[in-house]
Amino acid sequence: xxxxxxxxxxxxxxxxxxTAVALLCLYPLLYCLFVSLTTKQEVAANxxxxxxxxxxxxxxAYKKVLSNTGFVGKALQVTVARTVMGSFLGIxxxxxxxxxxxxKDLPGRKVFMSMMLVPILFGGGLIPTYLVIQSLxxxxxxxxxxLPTMFSAFNVLIFKQFFEGIPPALEEAALVDGVSxxxxxxxxxxxxSKPVMASxxxxxxxxxxxxxxxxxxxxxxTHADLWPLQTYIxxxxxxxxxxxxxxxVQMMISLQQATNTGADVPEVAxxxxxxxxxxxxxxxxxxxxxxxxxxxxxxxxxKE
Amino acid sequence: MERTAAAAREKRSVGMRIMESDNIRFKSVLxxxxxxxxxxxxxxxxxxxxxxxxxxVFIPLKGIDLLFMLVMGQRTLYGQAGKKPFTIEVPSTVxxxxxxxxxxxxxxxxxxxxxxxxKKKPAYAFGFVLFAWxxxxxxxxxxxxxxxxxxxxxxxxxxxxxxxxYEMGLSLLVAALVxxxxxxxxxxxxxxxxxxxxxxxxxxxxxxxxxxCMVLFSYYPIFMQTVxxxxxxxxAQGIWGSEWVGFRHFRNIFQNRExxxxxxxxxxxxxxxxxxxxxxxxxxxxxxxxxxxxxxxxVLQSVVYIPHFFSWVVIYSVFYALLGNSGIINQILGALxxxxxxxxxxxxxxxxxxxxxxxxxxxxxxxxGTILYMAALSNIDPTLYEAASIDGAGAMRKLVxxxxxxxxxxxVFLFILSLGSILNNGLEQILLFANLAVRDRVNTIxxxxxxxGIGKLDYGISSAVGFAQSLLGLVLVLCANKLSIxxxxxxxx
Numbered sequence: 001x002x003x004x005x006x007x008x009x010x011x012x013x014x015x016x017x018x019t020a021v022a023l024l025c026l027y028p029l030l031y032c033l034f035v036s037l038t039t040k041q042e043v044a045a046n047x048x049x050x051x052x053x054x055x056x057x058x059x060x061a062y063k064k065v066l067s068n069t070g071f072v073g074k075a076l077q078v079t080v081a082r083t084v085m086g087s088f089l090g091i092x093x094x095x096x097x098x099x100x101x102x103x104k105d106l107p108g109r110k111v112f113m114s115m116m117l118v119p120i121l122f123g124g125g126l127i128p129t130y131l132v133i134q135s136l137x138x139x140x141x142x143x144x145x146x147l148p149t150m151f152s153a154f155n156v157l158i159f160k161q162f163f164e165g166i167p168p169a170l171e172e173a174a175l176v177d178g179v180s181x182x183x184x185x186x187x188x189x190x191x192x193s194k195p196v197m198a199s200x201x202x203x204x205x206x207x208x209x210x211x212x213x214x215x216x217x218x219x220x221x222t223h224a225d226l227w228p229l230q231t232y233i234x235x236x237x238x239x240x241x242x243x244x245x246x247x248x249v250q251m252m253i254s255l256q257q258a259t260n261t262g263a264d265v266p267e268v269a270x271x272x273x274x275x276x277x278x279x280x281x282x283x284x285x286x287x288x289x290x291x292x293x294x295x296x297x298x299x300x301x302x303k304e
Numbered sequence: 305m306e307r308t309a310a311a312a313r314e315k316r317s318v319g320m321r322i323m324e325s326d327n328i329r330f331k332s333v334l335x336x337x338x339x340x341x342x343x344x345x346x347x348x349x350x351x352x353x354x355x356x357x358x359x360x361v362f363i364p365l366k367g368i369d370l371l372f373m374l375v376m377g378q379r380t381l382y383g384q385a386g387k388k389p390f391t392i393e394v395p396s397t398v399x400x401x402x403x404x405x406x407x408x409x410x411x412x413x414x415x416x417x418x419x420x421x422x423k424k425k426p427a428y429a430f431g432f433v434l435f436a437w438x439x440x441x442x443x444x445x446x447x448x449x450x451x452x453x454x455x456x457x458x459x460x461x462x463x464x465x466x467x468x469x470y471e472m473g474l475s476l477l478v479a480a481l482v483x484x485x486x487x488x489x490x491x492x493x494x495x496x497x498x499x500x501x502x503x504x505x506x507x508x509x510x511x512x513x514x515x516x517c518m519v520l521f522s523y524y525p526i527f528m529q530t531v532x533x534x535x536x537x538x539x540a541q542g543i544w545g546s547e548w549v550g551f552r553h554f555r556n557i558f559q560n561r562e563x564x565x566x567x568x569x570x571x572x573x574x575x576x577x578x579x580x581x582x583x584x585x586x587x588x589x590x591x592x593x594x595x596x597x598x599x600x601x602x603v604l605q606s607v608v609y610i611p612h613f614f615s616w617v618v619i620y621s622v623f624y625a626l627l628g629n630s631g632i633i634n635q636i637l638g639a640l641x642x643x644x645x646x647x648x649x650x651x652x653x654x655x656x657x658x659x660x661x662x663x664x665x666x667x668x669x670x671x672x673g674t675i676l677y678m679a680a681l682s683n684i685d686p687t688l689y690e691a692a693s694i695d696g697a698g699a700m701r702k703l704v705x706x707x708x709x710x711x712x713x714x715x716v717f718l719f720i721l722s723l724g725s726i727l728n729n730g731l732e733q734i735l736l737f738a739n740l741a742v743r744d745r746v747n748t749i750x751x752x753x754x755x756x757g758i759g760k761l762d763y764g765i766s767s768a769v770g771f772a773q774s775l776l777g778l779v780l781v782l783c784a785n786k787l788s789i790x791x792x793x794x795x796x797x
Contacts, residue, residue, distance in 0.1 A: 021604075124774075266630070
């Protein structure tokens with residue numbers, strides 16, 4: 001089909017716009033990388049601005065951030081632990097619940113289903129949730145990062161929808177053959193549900209890795225060694241509001257000591273180095289799970 | 305021949321009857337088991353706690369302690385505040401009411417067992433009796449936590465409302481729920497379904513942990529929100545001992561200028577947010593759709609999705625680098641001005657904070673927002689375009705007459721749904737961007753609730769605002785859903 005002049009112009013226009021948008025998505029990240037590689041001297045030489053390109057790139061900021069093991073190391077451990085546990089437990093209980101609710105002749109199924117809808121439509125709000133967490137004795141513990149985030153009614157519904165797509169004849173045949181329910185799930189259902197497991201699994205992992213607010217809200221500054229990495233970074237940026245907090249001040253001092261030894265890196269470089277360190281895992285797994293969210297499993301469920 | 309068939313029929317019906325009586329028995333055992341659980345909860349879980357948070361005096365009383373008091377005829381409670389020992393009297397209403405509940409539960413259990421293991425089968429009406437027990441328990445619980453004439457004396461000898469002296473444990477509520485469940489099973493579980501219940505016992509076990517999580521972390525907060533919204537929370541008195549104030553907090557919402565301002569702020573911000581997060585993804589999707597090379601389009605798509613997977617902390621860091629004093633935006637503006645000296649911290653400037661919020665929102669979600677539109681676009685029949693070309697239609701006419709109608713229903717659906725969230729701006733982004741310099745400009749409902757509740761420990765009003773927000777949000781979402789079904793035939797469920 002031949003294109004008219006107007007169509008060609010429009011098509012060109014679209015190419016330009018889309019490329020520009022993609023660059024706008026990438027450039028800020030690149031810029032953060034450049035910032036993390038600059039030195040103080042360079043900033044001073046450039047009239048107080050961080051340059052477009054560092055002329056003498058240095059990994060000093062990364063070395064300093066990563067060698068500041070006191071807090072960064074601890075925070076990284078907490079983040080990894082919560083991500084592994086939260087994702088594993090979350091997927092386990094949500095998929096099993098979804099499987100249970102996908103059995104159409106389960107007596108009481110309707111009651112369970114309507115119970116699941118309530119948390120999606122109506123929330124308990126910030127303060128009451130805080131009070132509940134407090135009354136359960138979870139404040140300032142590691143478990144506050146895992147237990148409240150495990151269950152997700154939304155994920156249960158997505159799992160349920162996927163399992164409903166598996167022909168019931170398969171299950172019946174297996175049950176007639178005397179396969180136990182547990183084996184039915186682990187040997188027949190599970191191998192068939194790789195796409196939904198992978199997509200929800202990866203969204204859960206990313207969500208756990210990215211989550212900072214629970215650490216910020218439920219873990220006070222006296223237990224700062226339980227902060228996940230994202231909360232830790234958030235507190236670093238927030239330091240202006242935290243100057244009278246000894247824990248934060250100690251953190252700042254240890255970072256500054258690291259900054260002051262040897263060649264100088266500006267504070268902003270340290271921060272960008274820290275930020276990019278948290279981004280690396282996301283960027284690494286992104287190509288793998290891109291396949292799954294474009295395959296439509298997740299979004300298909302969202303649409304329903 | 306005929307006789308053997310009749311005999312077989314006879315045998316089969318006997319077998320059916322045995323199975324049926326088995327089923328009835330199983331159901332009775334199930335209900336009886338729940339009732340036993342109920343009695344155990346009543347006896348061995350903490351029922352009431354004598355509390356004085358200020359003096360950190362907490363003396364829990366189990367059901368069995370209360371019964372013991374009744375039997376021994378003594379009603380005194382020994383405790384210690386600091387080094388001073390004291391005694392108080394437990395109100396007799398509590399002891400008696402509690403004993404009545406336990407005795408009733410035991411009687412019900414006895415009746416159930418007697419009837420089901422005798423020849424008769426328990427009537428469905430028994431379910432209503434269980435409901436009645438549940439209602440009685442809930443009523444008693446309600447009386448105990450509200451100013452209803454139930455009085456108690458604290459250790460100073462002051463007579464006060466019961467709830468101000470004693471804290472009710474949640475176990476009574478749990479018992480009421482268990483009884484409700486038992487009644488529900490008795491009423492609605494048909495004998496034929498019992499076989500399926502037996503077959504699915506493993507499946508029910510799978511639901512156990514999720515249900516517990518859901519009740520603890522979703523339902524319990526909702527209950528707490530309802531309670532605290534109607535209380536004047538004082539730390540010294542604890543949640544349960546604080547005074548009930550009725551609808552005072554809710555009236556305050558509509559009279560307090562600060563709160564009204566915050567609501568206005570919220571709506572203003574979310575109208576802008578909805579506008580940009582609706583418009584930009586649509587435009588981007590239309591442009592992406594027009595790209596001839598499928599490969600290039602896929603590459604661009606995966607690039608623009610990336611920021612969706614960053615946390616707000618990361619987004620804030622990125623904007624901190626871009627917009628700070630030493631950032632590239634200042635450098636560009638300086639270069640444009642010609643003298644290279646432009647140092648504005650956009651993040652602490654009240655005039656630029658709202659654009660910053662919107663731009664960061666768009667940067668994070670624009671690509672991701674195109675997914676549903678791209679799906680709708682890919683469903684458009686390509687022969688429509690060929691036919692239009694043959695008819696001599698240009699790019700503009702194809703866009704207006706084929707492409708836009710093709711995605712219109714998705715656009716309207718998502719737009720209506722986003723209107724349902726007009727009261728919610730989300731806390732994470734605001735909390736990060738709202739430093740002290742700009743806070744007044746972006747003080748949304750969530751941020752206000754956060755500051756009032758976590759910062760100033762003013763739990764009552766902040767819970768009430770949260771409650772009103774959730775409730776209005778629910779109404780809005782339901783209306784939006786209905787409207788969407790009416791206009792586009794698409795609903796959330």
